[in-house]
Amino acid sequence: MKSIYQEERQRTKRFRKQIKDLILKEQTTEMNPYWFISFHYTDSKTNEDEILKDVADLKNKIRRVAYKNRDRTIRGAGLFPYPKMLFFNEQSHLGTGQYHTHMILERMPVILNTQAGMENLFHKELPAKIRSLSKWKSVDVQRISCEDEDLKRLASYLGKQTRQEKLSIDGFNSDLFIGSLNNSGSKAATPH
Numbered sequence: 001m002k003s004i005y006q007e008e009r010q011r012t013k014r015f016r017k018q019i020k021d022l023i024l025k026e027q028t029t030e031m032n033p034y035w036f037i038s039f040h041y042t043d044s045k046t047n048e049d050e051i052l053k054d055v056a057d058l059k060n061k062i063r064r065v066a067y068k069n070r071d072r073t074i075r076g077a078g079l080f081p082y083p084k085m086l087f088f089n090e091q092s093h094l095g096t097g098q099y100h101t102h103m104i105l106e107r108m109p110v111i112l113n114t115q116a117g118m119e120n121l122f123h124k125e126l127p128a129k130i131r132s133l134s135k136w137k138s139v140d141v142q143r144i145s146c147e148d149e150d151l152k153r154l155a156s157y158l159g160k161q162t163r164q165e166k167l168s169i170d171g172f173n174s175d176l177f178i179g180s181l182n183n184s185g186s187k188a189a190t191p192h
Contacts, residue, residue, distance in 0.1 A: 012163060019169065020159040023086070027104065027151050030177035031084040033144045034113070035105040036154065037122055040137035046097040048089070054132040055087050055101060055173045061129055062105075065121065069109040083108055087170035088158045101170075102158055104144070115141065 027033045045051060063082050070080050083106035092098040107113055112121060118141045127133040144154070161168040 016159055016162045019162045019167065020155045023155040023158050023169065024151060026086060026176060027155065028148075031086070031104075031175070032106050033104045033146065033151070033154075034083075034107040035103075035118060036140075036142045036144050037103045037105060037118070038100060038138075038140040039103075039122060040100045040134040040139075041098070041132050042134055043098065045099050045132060046091075048099070050132075051089050051099045051101070052170065052172050054130065055089065055170055058126065058130055058133070059085055059087075059173050061126060062121075065112070065125065066108055069111045071109060084175040086174045086176075088168045089170050090161045090168050104154075104158075115143070 041051065041054065045054070062085070066083055067080055085106070086104040088102040089099055090102065092100070108118070112118065119139075122139045122141055127135050144150070158168065
């Protein structure tokens with residue numbers, strides 16, 4: 001007979017795998033991941049509810065920047081498609097309780113969609129508009145490789161802090177496709 005500890009470990013392992021599978025499905029069928037960005041908050045940010053509000057504010061500001069920089073030469077193309085975003089809020093493993101966020105972001109408008117443009121956005125523009133973002137801690141902006149193995153590694157990395165009592169994926173602010181919660185659903189995004 002298994003011990004309670006072993007059963008709990010098995011449940012946690014299965015749960016973590018389900019979350020990693022959800023992240024991988026979102027990346028491969030529901031969106032076109034383009035950027036992976038990691039950023040930190042000011043030293044006072046240890047409350048998860050505050051982080052959720054800060055991420056919502058950040059998401060709205062990114063949408064405004066994307067809309068402001070859209071290609072205005074396209075007439076009659078319908079609604080402007082905002083880039084989809086996935087957020088993962090994690091606490092420091094050093095025991096400080098400090099939060100940082102990882103983000104997967106789709107392609108931005110052409111004028112912003114360069115390494116320099118995205119670094120400027122996350123190093124200068126957004127921290128000037130959002131007081132909770134750290135102005136001195138590191139911000140990492142990387143282009144995502146869409147190779148299957150790379151996306152699996154990224155999903156594994158983003159699911160590493162998932163436990164049954166704490167999800168790292170931000171279900172309130174992430175653009176999760178509702179069909180991801182079951183096995184049906186078709187590709188919602190078009191390739192870039």
